[in-house]
Amino acid sequence: MSALTDDTLPVTPRAMRDEMIVFAAMAVLLGLVPLTGIYPFFVMQALCFALLACAFNLLIGYGGLLSFGHAMFLGTAGYCTAHALKVWGVSPELGILVGIAGAAALSVVTGFISIRRQGIYFSMITLALSQLLYFIYLQAPFTHGEDGIQGIPQGYLFGIFNLAKPTVLYYVVLAGFLGGFLLIYRTINSPFGEVLKAIRENEPRAISLGYKTDQYKLLAFILSGTLAGFAGSLKVFVAQNASLTDVHWTMSGEIVLMTLVGGLGTVFGPVVGAFVIIAMQQYLAGFGQWVTVIQGVIFVACVLTFRRGVIGEIAHYFRRSL
Amino acid sequence: MQALYAQLLVGLINGSFYALLSLGLAVIFGMLNIINFAHGALYMMGAFCAYFLLSLTGIGYWWALLIAPIVVGIFGMILERTMLQWLAGLDHLYGLLLTFGIALIVQGVFQNYFGSSGLPYAIPDYPQIGEWRGLQGGMNLGFMFLPVYRGWVVIFSLVVCIATWYLIEKTRLGAYLRAATENPTLVRAFGINVPRMITLTYGLGVGLAALAGVLSAPINQVRPLMGADLIIVVFAVVVIGGMGSIMGSIITGFALGVIEGLTKYFYPEASNTVVFVLMVLVLLIKPTGLTGRAA
Numbered sequence: 001m002s003a004l005t006d007d008t009l010p011v012t013p014r015a016m017r018d019e020m021i022v023f024a025a026m027a028v029l030l031g032l033v034p035l036t037g038i039y040p041f042f043v044m045q046a047l048c049f050a051l052l053a054c055a056f057n058l059l060i061g062y063g064g065l066l067s068f069g070h071a072m073f074l075g076t077a078g079y080c081t082a083h084a085l086k087v088w089g090v091s092p093e094l095g096i097l098v099g100i101a102g103a104a105a106l107s108v109v110t111g112f113i114s115i116r117r118q119g120i121y122f123s124m125i126t127l128a129l130s131q132l133l134y135f136i137y138l139q140a141p142f143t144h145g146e147d148g149i150q151g152i153p154q155g156y157l158f159g160i161f162n163l164a165k166p167t168v169l170y171y172v173v174l175a176g177f178l179g180g181f182l183l184i185y186r187t188i189n190s191p192f193g194e195v196l197k198a199i200r201e202n203e204p205r206a207i208s209l210g211y212k213t214d215q216y217k218l219l220a221f222i223l224s225g226t227l228a229g230f231a232g233s234l235k236v237f238v239a240q241n242a243s244l245t246d247v248h249w250t251m252s253g254e255i256v257l258m259t260l261v262g263g264l265g266t267v268f269g270p271v272v273g274a275f276v277i278i279a280m281q282q283y284l285a286g287f288g289q290w291v292t293v294i295q296g297v298i299f300v301a302c303v304l305t306f307r308r309g310v311i312g313e314i315a316h317y318f319r320r321s322l
Numbered sequence: 323m324q325a326l327y328a329q330l331l332v333g334l335i336n337g338s339f340y341a342l343l344s345l346g347l348a349v350i351f352g353m354l355n356i357i358n359f360a361h362g363a364l365y366m367m368g369a370f371c372a373y374f375l376l377s378l379t380g381i382g383y384w385w386a387l388l389i390a391p392i393v394v395g396i397f398g399m400i401l402e403r404t405m406l407q408w409l410a411g412l413d414h415l416y417g418l419l420l421t422f423g424i425a426l427i428v429q430g431v432f433q434n435y436f437g438s439s440g441l442p443y444a445i446p447d448y449p450q451i452g453e454w455r456g457l458q459g460g461m462n463l464g465f466m467f468l469p470v471y472r473g474w475v476v477i478f479s480l481v482v483c484i485a486t487w488y489l490i491e492k493t494r495l496g497a498y499l500r501a502a503t504e505n506p507t508l509v510r511a512f513g514i515n516v517p518r519m520i521t522l523t524y525g526l527g528v529g530l531a532a533l534a535g536v537l538s539a540p541i542n543q544v545r546p547l548m549g550a551d552l553i554i555v556v557f558a559v560v561v562i563g564g565m566g567s568i569m570g571s572i573i574t575g576f577a578l579g580v581i582e583g584l585t586k587y588f589y590p591e592a593s594n595t596v597v598f599v600l601m602v603l604v605l606l607i608k609p610t611g612l613t614g615r616a617a
Contacts, residue, residue, distance in 0.1 A: 066415045113602055116609035117561070120357045120414045124557040125605065131554045132598035139591060249554060253422060260419060292430030299423025303416050304408060 015321040016189070019267055022322060023185070026271070030174055040170045041238065046278040047177040048235040053258040053270030054184050055227035061265030062188050063220045064200030065115075068123045069130030070228050070255045072110070075137065075247030077103040077229030082149040082242035083142055092157045096233040103229020104222065106133075111221035115214060118203075127249060134247045148243030152236055163237055176234050180227050185267060187223065196220055250292075257295055260302050263309025268322055272310050326587050327466035333583015334576065335472055335541065338479030339365075341575025342534040343556045345486055346527035348565040352503045353523040356406060356417030361556070362549025363428040364528050367394050368535025369544045370432065373443055383446035383457075383536075390536045391529035398528030402521050425550075432546035440543030445471045475537050482533065483572045486526075490568055499523065558601040564611030574612060 033043050052074055059065045080102030085095040114125040137143045144150075154163035163169045187193050199206045199213045206213050236242055245251060254277060262273025277295075284291050302309065308316055315322040343361055350358045358364075371393050372386035381389065401424060409416050446456040460469040490496040502509040502516050510516045535549070542548060563574030578597055586593040604612065 060415075066418070068418075113605050116605050120351075120418060121561055123415065123418055124357065124561050125601070127554055128558040128561065128598050128601055131551075131558075132595050132602075135594040135598075138594075249550075253426070256419065256422075289430045289434040292433065293427050296423045296426030296428075296430060299426065300405065300420055303420040303423065304405060307412075307416070 018320050019185070019322065022268060023181075026268070027178055030177075031171075034167050034170055040166045042278065042282055044170055044173045044238045045235070046275045047173050048231050048238060049255075049258060049278055050271040050274035051177045051180045051234070052228050052231035053255055053262070053274045054181055055224045055231065056255050057259045057264065057266075057270045058184050058187065058227070059220055059224040060259065061269075062193060062196045062200065063217060065217065065221070066123045066256070067114075067126040067221075067224070068249070068252050068256065069110070069126035069128075070225075071247050071249065071251035072130035072133045073103045073107060073225045073228035074232040074235070074251065074255075075242070075244075076106050076133070077232030078236050078242035078246050079137065079143055079149065081233040081236045082152050085152050085155065085236070086149060087142075089153075091159070092155045092163055092237065095155075095236075096230070099233030099236070100226060100229050103232065104226040107222045107225025107229070111218045111225065115217045115221060127252065130247065130252055131249060134244065134249070137244060137247055143242075143244070146244065148241050150241045152240045152242070154237055154240065169237060173234050173238060176230065180230055181271075184227065188267070192216070192219070254295070257299060257302075259309075261298060261309055263312030263315075264307075266309065266311040266315060266322055269309050269311035276310070324466055326584075329583045329587040330580060331466075331468070331472055331476075331583070332586065333580045334476045335579070336582060337576035337579020338476055339534045339538060339552065339575075340556055340559050340579050341483050341572045342479055342530050342537075343552070344559045344563065344571045344575050345483060345568065346530040347556065347560055348568060348571045349486070349490065349530075350524055350527040351565045353499065353520050354402075354406060354417070355414055356409070356421065357414070357557075358524075358527065359418055359421035359553065360401070360424040360428065361421075361528075361531050362551075362553030363425040364394055364398060364549070365531040365535040365538075365552065366432065366544075366546060366549040367397070367428065368532025369443070369539040369548060370535075371532065372536045372539050373441055373544045376443065382448070383540075386536050387533070391532040394532035394535075395525040395529035399521050399525040402524040406524065407517070407520070425553075429546055429550060436546050438545065438547060440545045440548075443539040443544055445540045471540060475541070479534070479537065480576075482530070486530065487568045487572065555597050558597045561601050562597075562604045562611060570612065 030043070030047070034040060052070070055073075056067065056070045059067055077099035081095045081099030084090045084098040085092070090098070110126070110129050114122055114129065117125055138145055154169070156162055157172055161168050161172060163172060188196075195206065195211055195216055198209075199211070199216055203213055232246065235246075258273035258277045259270045260273070261269075261276055262271065263269030280294070281291060284294065287294075306313070311322050343365060347358055347361055350356060350361075368390045371390035372383065375381040375386045375389060376383075405420060405424075406417065409420060445458050447458045448456045450456065454470075457471040457474050460467050462468075488496075490499060498509065498514055499519060502514070502519055506516045531549075538548070559575055559578050560571070562578065563570050565571070578600065581600065582593060582596055585596040592599070
């Protein structure tokens with residue numbers, strides 16, 4: 001598994017300090033967005049995908065597991081939240097919890113199945129599982145097939161925050177993103193995260209040291225899937241719909257692309273990647289299928305010349321860990 | 323019963339495509355250590371190649387069967403020379419990501435010019451011998467009506483699969499290939515040009531995909547996304563069968579096609595998902611896959 005990521009640099013207090021400074025700067029900048037007149041819908045969407053990509057990165061960047069089916073958590077949590085809000089009429093916080101619970105349950109099952117194989121097979125299995133789920137959602141009555149669940153009420157979070165107001169919704173989404181980000185950051189710097197990295201580098205050795213690697217990988221998978229589900233639940237409030245696009249393999253591919261562009265195994269890479277890709281889709285929306293072609297070109301270019309990604313290259317240049 | 327036999331035949335045809343595609347994937351994986359995500363896109367290119375040959379130059383089905391795999395195979399070899407070869411020694415995942423990008427590019431370009439709807443490709447009506455009109459029409463087997471073209475697809479695919487198996491397992495060239503899979507450095511030391519062999523292997527695998535594309539053109543219509551969903555099913559087939567054995571890929575491909583056909587008859591709602599469900603069951607019972615070495 002060598003050469004997948006480039007973090008030969010040890011996690012030192014200096015690295016932690018750098019990362020905290022960048023995090024604080026990121027939080028402040030994102031907090032100022034509503035004052036600048038930037039279209040908040042775009043940033044909210046990008047934040048949801050940033051959280052999703054960070055969750056995905058937890059698995060590939062620190063566990064060495066490339067999931068090609070992460071859209072299934074996004075879509076499942078989206079459907080669960082949307083259904084709970086619209087049909088059961090629950091409050092937003094309960095709706096989010098339902099979505100997270102749905103994604104967590106799904107990740108337990110799919111994780112148990114897919115970690116039975118490694119490397120390339122793991123990717124193919126996750127892709128196949130998400131395609132299985134896609135066909136189930138296509139036929140299941142509660143998802144409304146091709147139409148999706150639309151016109152979802154946004155409601156009042158905790159009975160106070162009116163999510164129908166863009167600024168309020170923005171800060172709620174931002175808080176969700178920052179919370180999820182910190183949780184992931186904490187995870188990769190915990191003893192659990194260290195064991196995960198050890199498994200990525202050399203699994204037989206980790207086993208010989210007495211670690212039950214399957215349990216670690218399963219836990220990482222569940223954590224990643226559940227957080228991806230959280231992103232999916234938040235996205236429902238932004239987009240006010242839940243549709244099949246969120247479960248399709250093209251979405252899984254986009255998640256991979258975001259993380260690759262930003263930098264696999266970097267802390268901030270997925271965030272940058274998500275903003276780059278979402279902005280690109282926004283500006284190139286009029287070009288139809290050429291967007292797919294451009295995404296393909298970015299994939300090829302990244303793999304051939306730019307494997308560290310944007311943040312990875314910057315970190316490598318300054319010999320820092322970001 | 324007629325309907326059951328008809329679905330079985332459809333299953334066998336799908337099974338032929340699964341077998342041809344998973345065979346190509348296995349051959350490529352053996353030599354290049356890459357899972358070729360672009361396989362579905364190259365299958366689609368094979369079908370389009372046949373379509374262009376007919377509509378632009380008037381070259382018909384029989385020549386397309388030969389020309390399309392060669393053209394797409396050369397395209398594949400160019401891909402290998404210009405891009406894939408630089409990934410040697412890197413993590414396997416980069417091969418998957420690169421070929422996924424290639425698939426997006428190829429499918430996106432075709433979608434841009436041809437939309438998502440299907441283009442018709444007629445079953446050839448020549449050579450005409452007696453009452454035979456090429457591969458059109460059908461024959462009554464007593465228990466069912468067999469469209470000639472469908473019977474042809476199954477038999478021809480089977481022949482190609484067996485020929486590929488023979489090439490790899492029984493010939494000298496195949497022996498070099500298997501040796502280079504095991505230990506490329508040692509084989510190079512014997513004076514065999516391994517990089518060229520890798521390129522040819524990729525061309526061969528891709529050519530098989532293009533051949534499947536030509537075969538499917540009259541049945542499934544020619545569409546830019548015809549390979550996109552198929553390749554995911556083929557991945558599940560590969561997970562079930564394992565990529566260690568050539569014969570294993572062929573048998574698993576055909577068997578899963580038949581099972582899918584039976585499902586279409588007995589419980590049509592599950593026909594899209596049955597291969598994936600089987601994959602889950604196999605992983606739960608025998609995680610290494612049916613023919614499998616651990617990987």
